[in-house]
Amino acid sequence: MxxxxxxxxxxxxxxxxxxxxxxxxxxxxxxxxxxxxxxxxxxxxxxxxxxxxxxxxxxxxxxxxxxxxxxxxxxxxxxxxxxxxxxxxxxxxxxxxxxLPPHRPGTAFTVATALCRLHDLPPPTDFDIGRLDPFVRLSERIDRASTLTEPDRIWMRTHLIELKARYEELPKGLPETVVHGDAWIGNVVTTDDGEAVLLDLERCSIGPPEWDLTSTAVKAFTLAGITADDYNTFVGMYKHDVTAWPGFETLRDIREFRMTCMAAQVAGENPHRRDEVLLRLACLRDEHGPRPWTWTAVP
CATH class of the missing domain: 3.30.200.20 (Phosphorylase Kinase; domain 1)
Structure with a gap:
């Protein structure tokens, strides 16, 4: 088995x-x-x-x-x-x-629509929603990356430390809000009546709204999963371009590293995914050319 x-x-x-x-x-x-x-x-x-x-x-x-x-x-x-x-x-x-009722996959526009609604809400007062932790579970995922070599895992642990230090030095941005925490296109769907519906709420917390906005920017400019026009539609709907903020590269790098750690965990359970992890590591180490990169989704 x-x-x-x-x-x-x-x-x-x-x-x-x-x-x-x-x-x-x-x-x-x-x-x-x-x-x-x-x-x-x-x-x-x-x-x-x-x-x-x-x-x-x-x-x-x-x-x-x-x-x-x-x-x-x-x-x-x-x-x-x-x-x-x-x-x-x-x-x-x-x-x-x-x-869910009958629905179709989300778009950059529907993500922006859903985030506008979420970010406009005052924080809840009847329970502790917690603070955003963009590094949650990354150490555990690195530890589970059993198909990688120890030098690769050492590099990942060192890179994690560097990213944490950079996160502590983020410049001032938009006022903190309730954030979704994992606001990529796959976590928003559109119902047949046109409603944009948020999914996967386990990382909702208080934090910089730029964290949510970065996911769509990564989809566009790291992965070329949506077009520049799609991204411009996203910016037009939300009324803010996170890529123009001085802290964007830090959040982008953290998001890319999270995606790599997730793939590493999956490869630890399914060794056939190891090549994808090695590709992502090469990209992060500047060994695979400039963005956008062609990454294959992992479960």
Missing amino acids: TQTSNAETAAWSILETASRRAGLDPSGAELMRLGENALFRLPGSIVARVSRPGQLTAAKREVAVARWLEANHVPAVQTWPDIDQPIEVDGQAVTWWKE
């Missing part, structure tokens, strides 16, 4: 235990995705999310944020009602959500 199938078997077991505790029937559930989290669709348009170990606090915050956004009429994924969640099973958190 492979590591991936071991992870899937464990996720199914946790889902069944948590569902019974929540008073739900997991019979007929189907696996939607197995990646950073495991997503299952249950009968009745319920989606269950099984986190990795050690994410109970993040899951509690995500549930609280979803309920807060719903109360403030900001379109986002909604928790399934009448369940005291999250439920912890063997150190992993399980949460339940309403399945």
Whole structure:
């Protein structure tokens, strides 16, 4: 049995235990995705999310944020009602959500639309949403990069220290707000009635709004995943171009490093992804030419 199938078997077991505790029937559930989290669709348009170990606090915050956004009429994924969640099973958190209505992938414009709504909200007062940590879990992901050589992991740890120091020296920017924390195009969808809906709320916190804006700039100028015209549409909607801010390169470099650490973790579980990690490391070390770079998505 492979590591991936071991992870899937464990996720199914946790889902069944948590569902019974929540008073739900997991019979007929189907696996939607197995990646950073495991997503299952249950009968009745319920989606269950099984986190990795050690994410109970993040899951509690995500549930609280979803309920807060719903109360403030900001379109986002909604928790399934009448369940005291999250439920912890063997150190992993399980949460339940309403399945999204028919929708299509987000665009630069819909990301900007969703971020305008989020960034305009005053912070919640009935729970602690926490402060942004752009380095959360990176050390653990480097440690799990078992397919890399020790010199590569040493370079990553050293680079992490350098990025943390640069982050502490960020110049003054926009006033801090509630930020999404992972505001790339894949975390916003558009419903058939034209509503821009935020997904994946586990990193919502207080921080510089430039962090959210940087994700779309990286999509455009690091990865060429959207066009310059798309990016200009994003800027026109949000009314701010983060690439003109002196701190942009620091946030861009942190975002690129996060993407590399995620790929390194995945490669530790699936060695076939190792070449992608080596490519990303070469890019970060200025060994693969200037941006944009051609990176292949990893789960």
